[in-house]
Amino acid sequence: MAKFKLSFVEGASINKPHMFGGVNYAFWKVRMKIFMQSIDIGIWDVVLNGPFIPMHVVKEENIKKEWSETKKKKAQYDSVEKSIITSTLNMDEFFMVSQCNSAKEMWDILEVTHEGTDDVKRAMKHALIQEYELFRMKQEETTTDVQRRFKHIVNHLTGLSKVFDKEELHIKVLKGLDRSWQPKVTTISESKDLLRLSTAALFGKLREHELELNKLKEQESS
Numbered sequence: 338m339a340k341f342k343l344s345f346v347e348g349a350s351i352n353k354p355h356m357f358g359g360v361n362y363a364f365w366k367v368r369m370k371i372f373m374q375s376i377d378i379g380i381w382d383v384v385l386n387g388p389f390i391p392m393h394v395v396k397e398e399n400i401k402k403e404w405s406e407t408k409k410k411k412a413q414y415d416s417v418e419k420s421i422i423t424s425t426l427n428m429d430e431f432f433m434v435s436q437c438n439s440a441k442e443m444w445d446i447l448e449v450t451h452e453g454t455d456d457v458k459r460a461m462k463h464a465l466i467q468e469y470e471l472f473r474m475k476q477e478e479t480t481t482d483v484q485r486r487f488k489h490i491v492n493h494l495t496g497l498s499k500v501f502d503k504e505e506l507h508i509k510v511l512k513g514l515d516r517s518w519q520p521k522v523t524t525i526s527e528s529k530d531l532l533r534l535s536t537a538a539l540f541g542k543l544r545e546h547e548l549e550l551n552k553l554k555e556q557e558s559s
Contacts, residue, residue, distance in 0.1 A: 358427040362451035363496045365425070373421065379414050380421070387441045388415035415440050422447075452497075462497045465490055473513045480547050483513070484540045507531045507539050514543075521546045 355368040373381040383389065389411035418440035423431055433450065434443040452458055469490050474483050487510060491501060508531070511522045525531070525542060534542075 354421055354425045356427075357425050357430060359430055359451075362447070363493055366448075366496060367492070369422075369425070373418065376417075376421075377414070379411060380418050383414045383418050383440050384444045385441070388412070388439050419443060458497055462494065462499065465494050465497070466499070469494065469509070472509060474515050474518075476515075480540060480543045483510070483543075487513075488536075503536070504531050506536055507534065510536070510539060510543075517550075518543075518546075 354372045355365055357365040370381060373384065389408070419437075422440060422443050423434070426434070430447070434446050437443045437446065453461070472487060472490065478486075491506065495501070511518075511525065514522060521543070525539070531539075
């Protein structure tokens with residue numbers, strides 16, 4: 338049976354889950370999903386669908402006799418996932434889920450507690466969609482400020498199951514820039530790079546242009 342060698346020490350190691358103390362749940366949720374999937378996709382599956390229990394096993398004493406190695410591994414996933422989740426929680430969050438019987442139950446309680454019910458999540462989603470649709474570059478904002486604010490909205494919407502097309506995101510960014518950016522927006526749009534570029538690369542191009550503009554302003558003022 339596969340052995341799970343995990344290190345639960347907070348730090349820079351890829352072998353540790355991200356700690357959660359009751360704030361920034363959306364960030365923790367995404368980090369945890371990535372961490373679980375990096376160990377074994379089956380571990381993430383028990384969060385979504387509950388623990389694996391072979392239907393033909395009736396008596397607990399027959400488990401070791403009747404389960405194959407594969408089934409034993411699948412059955413272990415729930416215990417591994419409960420260990421991962423509880424190792425990331427502070428005392429208050431831990432006691433909230435400590436009596437849960439499965440990793441899925443733990444995950445669902447944390448999700449409802451920090452994201453709200455389905456009705457609350459729908460209301461949050463609608464508010465964020467409106468914020469996304471009205472997204473514009475603010476006066477005195479830098480491209481770094483714009484990127485941070487834009488990614489905050491998009492990441493939260495993605496966490497609430499909103500799906501975005503990459504080209505749609507890039508068009509939204511470009512249309513949200515003020516008029517002083519129009520020549521650069523036209524250049525990027527006509528280059529047909531919107532599908533090829535990542536969102537990070539798009540903001541990189543905007544940041545390069547911003548640096549050039551700042552240099553010109555300094556030269557003109559000197």
